[in-house]
Amino acid sequence: MNPNIAALLNLVVMDAIFLCIVLAVFGLVAGTKRAAFAVMKRNFVGYFSNPTGYVFLCIFVFLTSVAAFWPYEFFNQNLATLDQLNYWYPLIMLVFIPAITMSIWAEERRAGTDELLLTLPADDFDIVIGKYMAAAAIFTASLLFSQLSTFVTLTILTDGGLDTGLIFTTYIGYWFVGVTMIAIGMVASFLTGNLTVGFILGALFNAPLAFASLADSVVGSGEAVFGINFAELIKESGIARPFDDFGRGVISTSSTIYFVLVTVVALYMCMVLIGRRHWTGGKDGNTMAYHYLGRIIALVVVTASAVVLFRNRDIVRHDMTEGQVSSLAPATTKLIQNLESDRPIKIDAYISKDIPEMYARTRYELVNLLKEFQSEAAASGRTIEVNLFDEIDLFSDEAAEAADRFGIEPVTRMVREQGSYQQKRIIMGAAFRAGLEKVVVPIFEYGIPVEYELVRSINTVARGERKRVGIVRTDAQLMGGMSMAGMQMRPIEKHPLVDELSKQYEVEEVSLEAPIGPGVYDALFVVQPSSLAPPQFERLLEAIKAGVPTAVFEDPLPFARQDITATGEPKQQPGGMFGMGGGGQQPKGDIRELWDILELKSTGSPGVQYYNSDIVWQDFNPYPNLDMNVDPFWSFIDENAPGVEPGQALSAASPITDGLRQVLALYAGTVQPADGATLTHTPLLATGTASGTLPVTKLVQLMQTGMEGLSGAIEGPSPNQVLAMTVEGKQTAADPSAEAEGGSGGDENPIRVAYVADIDLMLPVFLQIRADPNQATDLRFQFQNVTFLLNTIDWLTGETDFIDVRKHEPIFASLKMIDAVKETASMDVRAKRKEFQRQSEEAIREAEEARDEQLKELREEVTELQKKSKDGSIPRPLIDAKSIEYQTKSERLQRALAVKREKFEREAERNIAKIQRESDQQVTAIQNKVKAYAVALPCIPPLIVGVVVFASRRLRERENISKSRLK
Known part of the structure; x- marks a missing residue:
C-alpha cells in the first residue's frame, strides 16, 4: 500500500x-x-x-x-x-x-x-x-x-x-x-x-x-x-x-x-x-450572589487541587508517537525507579535561541526527555526538579548564570544555513546536582545519544560514589605523557575516551608497581599489554587470574600509533637526553602467557623472540564514496558484509554488541579459543566470508615496497575471522598435593575479560565522528566504535542498564522531500566540482606542456653547448649567455604559468560558488513553493463550500418571489 x-x-x-x-x-x-x-x-x-x-x-x-x-x-x-x-x-x-x-x-x-x-x-x-x-x-x-x-x-x-x-x-x-x-x-x-x-x-x-x-x-x-x-x-x-x-x-x-x-x-x-x-432583584439577591460566588470559589479550589494531585501522580501516560520520541527506554525507567539516593536531583538545562539545523533534533529530544524524566520521577516517588531555560539569548542573565555557576558557555560551530557557511555560537548544556555531587554536560553534541547522557549524569550524581576503572600505564599512554619514538621527544595528549569514561566512572592510572587484587578496581583497561615490562606484565596476569574484570586491547600492527610496539616486535630502549644516545632492546611481556590464561590462540607464527599474529583483511566496503578499495585491511564489521548470518558479525549473544550496526577495525589481528578450552568464549566482532589473514611480516614488506603485489601475497579467503571476544569462567589453579589426594586440584578464580585484537578502533577520530557525524557529509559514517568501547567497560563493571539505554534510538519523522532535494543538489554540486577541478587540472597540465615545449629547443641547445665545451671548442661566455637566456625564459614562463594556474583555480572556485549558489536557490525555491501551496490550497475547500451554501441560500430565497418583483 x-x-x-x-x-x-x-x-x-x-x-x-x-x-x-x-x-x-x-x-x-x-x-x-x-x-x-x-x-x-x-x-x-x-x-x-x-x-x-x-x-x-x-x-x-x-x-x-x-x-x-x-x-x-x-x-x-x-x-x-x-x-x-x-x-x-x-x-x-x-x-x-x-x-x-x-x-x-x-x-x-x-x-x-x-x-x-x-x-x-x-x-x-x-x-x-x-x-x-x-x-x-x-x-x-x-x-x-x-x-x-x-x-x-x-x-x-x-x-x-x-x-x-x-x-x-x-x-x-x-x-x-x-x-x-x-x-x-x-x-x-x-x-x-x-x-x-x-x-x-x-x-x-x-x-x-x-x-x-x-x-x-x-x-x-x-x-x-x-x-x-x-x-x-x-x-x-x-x-x-x-x-x-x-x-x-x-x-x-x-x-x-x-x-x-x-x-x-x-x-x-x-x-x-x-x-x-431567578434571584437578582429579590430581597435575598445579594445573599444568593455571595452564595454562588462561594460555590464558584470552592469549585475552583477543588479543580486546582485535583490538577496538582494528578500532575504529580499521572495514572495514565502513553506515548502515541510512532517513533517513541517522547518516552524513556525501559532501562531508563528502571534506573530512575532504582536510584540509590533519595536526595532531590536538580537539573538546570540551558538552550539558546536560533539552534542550527544539525542540532535541532538534539534540542527537540533534549526538551522532550527532560520533561519525561520529571514526570517519571514524580510517578516513582523520586524528586527530579528540572529548570529548563529555553530560547535564551547569548548575553542574557540566564546565559551568564550558566557560565558562572556551571561553566556552560557558548560554543562555536561552523554550520551551513541559508546558502552560506557561518560561525554560530550556541548554548545547549545541562548541570546535574544532588547534594554535593555535580556533573556538567557543557554541550550536547548532536551525534551523541541524549537519553544516555541524561540518565548517566542523573545516576552519577544520585549514587554519589562511582565505580572505579583503572587505566593501566602502557606505551599507549591513554592518560597522556611523553613519547621517545623516532629518537624525538613529543607530548601525547590524554585520550578523549578517558574524559568520556570520567563522566560515569572514577578513572585512575595504574602503574602495576604493586599487585592488584579483587575489589580495588571494578575494571581494568589495558591497551597493548605486551609493551609492559615483565614485572608489570606478570602483575597484570595475576590480577586477571585473581578475577579482576579486564578489557584487553592488543594489536599486532598499530596502524595509527606507530610509536607503540607491535605484539611481535621487540621493544626498543628509549634514547638519552633530547632523544640522543641510548638504544638497544628492552624486555617486554610475551602475549602468549596471557593467551594461555584466557585459553586463546591466534593465527600467525613466532618471530625471533615474540609471536607474530596475522593481520585480518576483508573485501567489503559499505561506503562507495570512500576510495579505499586498495586497502582491504580496513575491516568493516557489518551485518551487511558478504556471507554474514544475522547476529554474527556483531554478536547478538553478547550485550556488548547486540543491536550495534557497524564497527571499523584497522589492521587488526585475529583471535580464537584454544583447543580443549574450558572457559566460555563469546565472539564479539567477526568478518564475513570474503576475508582472511596475511602474515604481518609480508604486510610490512608490502607497505615498504608498495602494495602492488598484495593480490599475489594473499593466498585465499579464510572466512569469518574473529577480532574480539569475551572470556568468562573459572580457572582452576593446579595444586599437586590436592591432586594426589584425589581432590579437584586448587581454588577456582573467576575470569572476566574482553579481548580485542586491535587498538586502532579506539582512535580519537571515532569520538569526533560520533560527536559530529556531518564532518564527513558525503560519506555519512555509521561507525559505533565508541559505543562498543563503552559497552565493553559497562559489561565488565556490571553497569548493563546503560548498554540498554544506548540501544534506545527514537525515530524522528524528517522532511524527506526537502532532504531529497538537498541531496540531489549536493550530488550535483559534488559532480560539477570534480568536473571543474578536472578541467582546471587539465588546463594547468596543458599550460605546463606548452611551457616545456617552448623551453625544449633552448634546453637542448644549452645541453649541446655544454657537451662541446668539454673539448674547448665553445667559448665559456657563450655557454653562460645561453644558460642565462634559458634561466630567464624559464622564470618568465614559470611566472606566466603561475598566473594561469591562479586564474584557472580562481575560475574553478567561482564556478563552484555559482553552482553552490544555484543549488541553495533551488532548495529555497522548493521551500517557498511548499509554503505557498500549504497556505493557499487549504483555504479553497471551505471557500467552495461557502460559495455553494451562499448560492443555494439565495436560490431558496428567490423560489417564492414572483418574477415581476425580481426585476
Whole structure:
C-alpha cells in the first residue's frame, strides 16, 4: 500500500475513534436532554448555513497553515512536527474562539430571542450545554479541516513517513484547548448583549490562560515569597503546561483532567449567569450572589487541587508517537525507579535561541526527555526538579548564570544555513546536582545519544560514589605523557575516551608497581599489554587470574600509533637526553602467557623472540564514496558484509554488541579459543566470508615496497575471522598435593575479560565522528566504535542498564522531500566540482606542456653547448649567455604559468560558488513553493463550500418571489 494512503487511513481510524467517543457523549446528552439537542442543532446549522461561518473557517485554516509552515524555523528544524503552530496556536485561538462564542448569547439578546429560549420547557443546564455543544461542534469541524490540510502537507514533505500518532495527539490537544476556551468565552457572551463587547471580553477572559507561560517576563522568576513562587504558580495554571504533553505526542491523565475541570468550572459559571434572573432583584439577591460566588470559589479550589494531585501522580501516560520520541527506554525507567539516593536531583538545562539545523533534533529530544524524566520521577516517588531555560539569548542573565555557576558557555560551530557557511555560537548544556555531587554536560553534541547522557549524569550524581576503572600505564599512554619514538621527544595528549569514561566512572592510572587484587578496581583497561615490562606484565596476569574484570586491547600492527610496539616486535630502549644516545632492546611481556590464561590462540607464527599474529583483511566496503578499495585491511564489521548470518558479525549473544550496526577495525589481528578450552568464549566482532589473514611480516614488506603485489601475497579467503571476544569462567589453579589426594586440584578464580585484537578502533577520530557525524557529509559514517568501547567497560563493571539505554534510538519523522532535494543538489554540486577541478587540472597540465615545449629547443641547445665545451671548442661566455637566456625564459614562463594556474583555480572556485549558489536557490525555491501551496490550497475547500451554501441560500430565497418583483 502507498505510504501516503496508509498514513491517511491510520489517521482516519484514530479520528474516527475519537469522534465516536465525542458523539457518544453528545448522543447521551441528546437522548436525555432533548431541549439541549434542539438548541445545539439550531446553533450549529445556523452557523454553517451562513457564508460568514465559512469565512471564519477559511481564516482559521489560513492562520494555522501560516503558523505551521511559514516560519523559517520549520525548515531549519527539518522535523515533521507542529512546533511552530504549537507556539502560535494560543494567539490564533484568542481570535477564533471569541468569534464563535461572541454570538452564543449576545446575539440572542440582540435579536430578542433570549426570552423565547428561557420560556422553553427546559432548564438552565439544557440551554447552556446545548449552546456549548454547538460551539464545540463548530470548532471540531473547523479543526478537522485544519488537520486534513496540515496532514496532507506533512505527508507530502515526509514521503509518507509522517508520525501520525504525533499529529493526532497534537490535534487532540488543540481540541481540548479550544473547547476549554469556548467554555470561558461563553461566560463573556452571557455578560453582554453586544457582539463586539462579547468578542473583546472573550479574548480578555482567555488571555490569562493563553499567556500564563510568559509569567517570568511579567512577574519575574525570582525566589519564592512566603514559600510560594508566584511566577511558577501562574505558569502552572496556564494552558501551555497541560497542552505540552499533547504537543509532544503524549496523552496523560493530568493534562486531560486539567482541561475537563477548567471547562466544568466555566460552564458552571455560565449556568450561574443565566440563572441569576431567578434571584437578582429579590430581597435575598445579594445573599444568593455571595452564595454562588462561594460555590464558584470552592469549585475552583477543588479543580486546582485535583490538577496538582494528578500532575504529580499521572495514572495514565502513553506515548502515541510512532517513533517513541517522547518516552524513556525501559532501562531508563528502571534506573530512575532504582536510584540509590533519595536526595532531590536538580537539573538546570540551558538552550539558546536560533539552534542550527544539525542540532535541532538534539534540542527537540533534549526538551522532550527532560520533561519525561520529571514526570517519571514524580510517578516513582523520586524528586527530579528540572529548570529548563529555553530560547535564551547569548548575553542574557540566564546565559551568564550558566557560565558562572556551571561553566556552560557558548560554543562555536561552523554550520551551513541559508546558502552560506557561518560561525554560530550556541548554548545547549545541562548541570546535574544532588547534594554535593555535580556533573556538567557543557554541550550536547548532536551525534551523541541524549537519553544516555541524561540518565548517566542523573545516576552519577544520585549514587554519589562511582565505580572505579583503572587505566593501566602502557606505551599507549591513554592518560597522556611523553613519547621517545623516532629518537624525538613529543607530548601525547590524554585520550578523549578517558574524559568520556570520567563522566560515569572514577578513572585512575595504574602503574602495576604493586599487585592488584579483587575489589580495588571494578575494571581494568589495558591497551597493548605486551609493551609492559615483565614485572608489570606478570602483575597484570595475576590480577586477571585473581578475577579482576579486564578489557584487553592488543594489536599486532598499530596502524595509527606507530610509536607503540607491535605484539611481535621487540621493544626498543628509549634514547638519552633530547632523544640522543641510548638504544638497544628492552624486555617486554610475551602475549602468549596471557593467551594461555584466557585459553586463546591466534593465527600467525613466532618471530625471533615474540609471536607474530596475522593481520585480518576483508573485501567489503559499505561506503562507495570512500576510495579505499586498495586497502582491504580496513575491516568493516557489518551485518551487511558478504556471507554474514544475522547476529554474527556483531554478536547478538553478547550485550556488548547486540543491536550495534557497524564497527571499523584497522589492521587488526585475529583471535580464537584454544583447543580443549574450558572457559566460555563469546565472539564479539567477526568478518564475513570474503576475508582472511596475511602474515604481518609480508604486510610490512608490502607497505615498504608498495602494495602492488598484495593480490599475489594473499593466498585465499579464510572466512569469518574473529577480532574480539569475551572470556568468562573459572580457572582452576593446579595444586599437586590436592591432586594426589584425589581432590579437584586448587581454588577456582573467576575470569572476566574482553579481548580485542586491535587498538586502532579506539582512535580519537571515532569520538569526533560520533560527536559530529556531518564532518564527513558525503560519506555519512555509521561507525559505533565508541559505543562498543563503552559497552565493553559497562559489561565488565556490571553497569548493563546503560548498554540498554544506548540501544534506545527514537525515530524522528524528517522532511524527506526537502532532504531529497538537498541531496540531489549536493550530488550535483559534488559532480560539477570534480568536473571543474578536472578541467582546471587539465588546463594547468596543458599550460605546463606548452611551457616545456617552448623551453625544449633552448634546453637542448644549452645541453649541446655544454657537451662541446668539454673539448674547448665553445667559448665559456657563450655557454653562460645561453644558460642565462634559458634561466630567464624559464622564470618568465614559470611566472606566466603561475598566473594561469591562479586564474584557472580562481575560475574553478567561482564556478563552484555559482553552482553552490544555484543549488541553495533551488532548495529555497522548493521551500517557498511548499509554503505557498500549504497556505493557499487549504483555504479553497471551505471557500467552495461557502460559495455553494451562499448560492443555494439565495436560490431558496428567490423560489417564492414572483418574477415581476425580481426585476
